[in-house]
Amino acid sequence: MREHSDIVVVGGGPVGAAFALALADSEFSVQVLEARPHLRQPTFRRTLALSYGTRLILERLGVWSALRKVTPIRDIHISQRGGMGVARLSATEEQLPELGAVVDYGELDAALHQALANSAVQVVTGARVVDSHSTTTYASLQMEYKGRPECVTTRLAVIADGGAGQANRERREYAQHALVAWVKSELPHGHRAYERFTDEGPMALLPDQDGFALVLTALPERVNALLAMPEADFLAELYQHFGERLGRFVQVRERSSFPLATSHTRDVVSPHRVMIGNAAHVMHPVAGQGFNLGLRDAWELAEQVRASGREALGDMVMLKRYAVTRQFDVSASMWFTDSLVRLFTQPNPLLDHVRGMGLLALQQMPPLKHFVARRMIFGARAW
Numbered sequence: 001m002r003e004h005s006d007i008v009v010v011g012g013g014p015v016g017a018a019f020a021l022a023l024a025d026s027e028f029s030v031q032v033l034e035a036r037p038h039l040r041q042p043t044f045r046r047t048l049a050l051s052y053g054t055r056l057i058l059e060r061l062g063v064w065s066a067l068r069k070v071t072p073i074r075d076i077h078i079s080q081r082g083g084m085g086v087a088r089l090s091a092t093e094e095q096l097p098e099l100g101a102v103v104d105y106g107e108l109d110a111a112l113h114q115a116l117a118n119s120a121v122q123v124v125t126g127a128r129v130v131d132s133h134s135t136t137t138y139a140s141l142q143m144e145y146k147g148r149p150e151c152v153t154t155r156l157a158v159i160a161d162g163g164a165g166q167a168n169r170e171r172r173e174y175a176q177h178a179l180v181a182w183v184k185s186e187l188p189h190g191h192r193a194y195e196r197f198t199d200e201g202p203m204a205l206l207p208d209q210d211g212f213a214l215v216l217t218a219l220p221e222r223v224n225a226l227l228a229m230p231e232a233d234f235l236a237e238l239y240q241h242f243g244e245r246l247g248r249f250v251q252v253r254e255r256s257s258f259p260l261a262t263s264h265t266r267d268v269v270s271p272h273r274v275m276i277g278n279a280a281h282v283m284h285p286v287a288g289q290g291f292n293l294g295l296r297d298a299w300e301l302a303e304q305v306r307a308s309g310r311e312a313l314g315d316m317v318m319l320k321r322y323a324v325t326r327q328f329d330v331s332a333s334m335w336f337t338d339s340l341v342r343l344f345t346q347p348n349p350l351l352d353h354v355r356g357m358g359l360l361a362l363q364q365m366p367p368l369k370h371f372v373a374r375r376m377i378f379g380a381r382a383w
């Protein structure tokens with residue numbers, strides 16, 4: 001561990017690791033502090049839907065080609081249960097090879113860390129940061145490292161710890177839990193992802209290998225009942241819930257659940273300290289946008305750091321410039337996802353009609369559809 005580095009990244013999850021990698025060949029010394037004792041140990045199993053824009057960034061970081069379990073998404077089918085209107089987004093219409101792809105969080109994490117291991121960036125595992133302080137010229141970070149307290153200093157502390165344990169956050173609870181699982185259907189996915197809004201909550205089926213990654217949201221009691229069901233009953237319930245587009249569901253594994261909430265920090269930047277990724281904002285998972293947004297934070301911050309030069313590293317002029325650049329993408333993404341979830345989960349027959357008209361309008365108006373697709377793929381750069 002270095003006592004002082006130009007940049008210290010707290011958290012070597014995919015956002016922190018990508019940020020460090022983006023600066024691996026820069027003039028700055030970069031150190032990553034990661035709480036996990038070993039890198040090949042993600043805290044959970046998770047699949048991520050990555051937009052095509054995210055793929056382009058990962059290609060530039062040199063890690064895309066290392067991913068083996070990649071399932072392309074070529075179409076997205078959006079519908080509501082019991083209501084009219086269907087919208088379809090397609091890669092062909094957007095003149096792209098694909099709209100996005102589904103990858104495994106653990107594999108992405110491993111690929112990023114393999115690239116870091118071959119770079120000048122120092123990654124310290126088993127280092128849990130517990131406190132930080134800033135002066136006008138540097139930040140200091142206190143941590144627990146192998147059972148003893150340690151401290152490092154830096155010109156720029158980049159907090160990418162996923163938001164774990166931060167008190168100063170705006171938090172909004174949804175009265176729902178999410179159930180995640182891997183499922184297989186009778187009919188093949190044909191590289192199509194499904195977003196379906198039901199009066200119980202939205203659900204997503206993302207093509208993953210020869211099946212789907214499922215995210216289903218509902219009231220906690222309902223999710224608990226679905227978790228406890230024997231496999232055959234669960235598959236039958238899922239068929240009822242989703243409808244017959246994919247035939248029957250024939251296999252399920254790795255069912256788990258968690259409560260749904262979104263949150264964001266009030267102070268993304270303070271002297272010599274900045275938050276990125278989930279540390280700055282946690283989104284509803286059903287739209288599959290959290291990591292995509294976090295990676296855009298990482299990429300933009302790396303660009304600002306390169307442009308700032310050594311003297312301005314971590315000062316408030318540089319950090320505010322970063323915050324302003326990111327503000328629109330972050331707030332628009334959070335607002336869009338939150339509004340979509342709220343609009344489509346109000347059990348109101350009148351709203352059913354409005355929602356159906358909305359989906360029809362999206363389908364019938366190519367410029368609107370093109371805009372929504374570009375917004376999902378490239379974030380604020382779609383403008």
Ligand SMILES: Cc1cc2nc3c(=O)[nH]c(=O)nc-3n(C[C@H](O)[C@H](O)[C@H](O)COP(=O)(O)OP(=O)(O)OC[C@H]3O[C@@H](n4cnc5c(N)ncnc54)[C@H](O)[C@@H]3O)c2cc1C
Nearest residue numbers: 011013014015035049129161162277278288289290291292
């Ligand atoms: C079920 C589910 C499905 C999702 N699906 C998608 C999707 O399809 N597409 C998408 O874009 N996003 C998705 N997301 C969101 C996505 O997982 C997150 O946005 C992404 O993981 C954020 O990355 P991160 O690096 O900011 O944080 P994390 O992935 O949480 O990583 C944080 C890292 O910091 C480390 N750490 C924590 N505390 C400390 C500390 N004190 N000191 C040092 N290190 C620390 C942790 O060990 C971890 O390695 C999903 C989320 C969920 C829950």
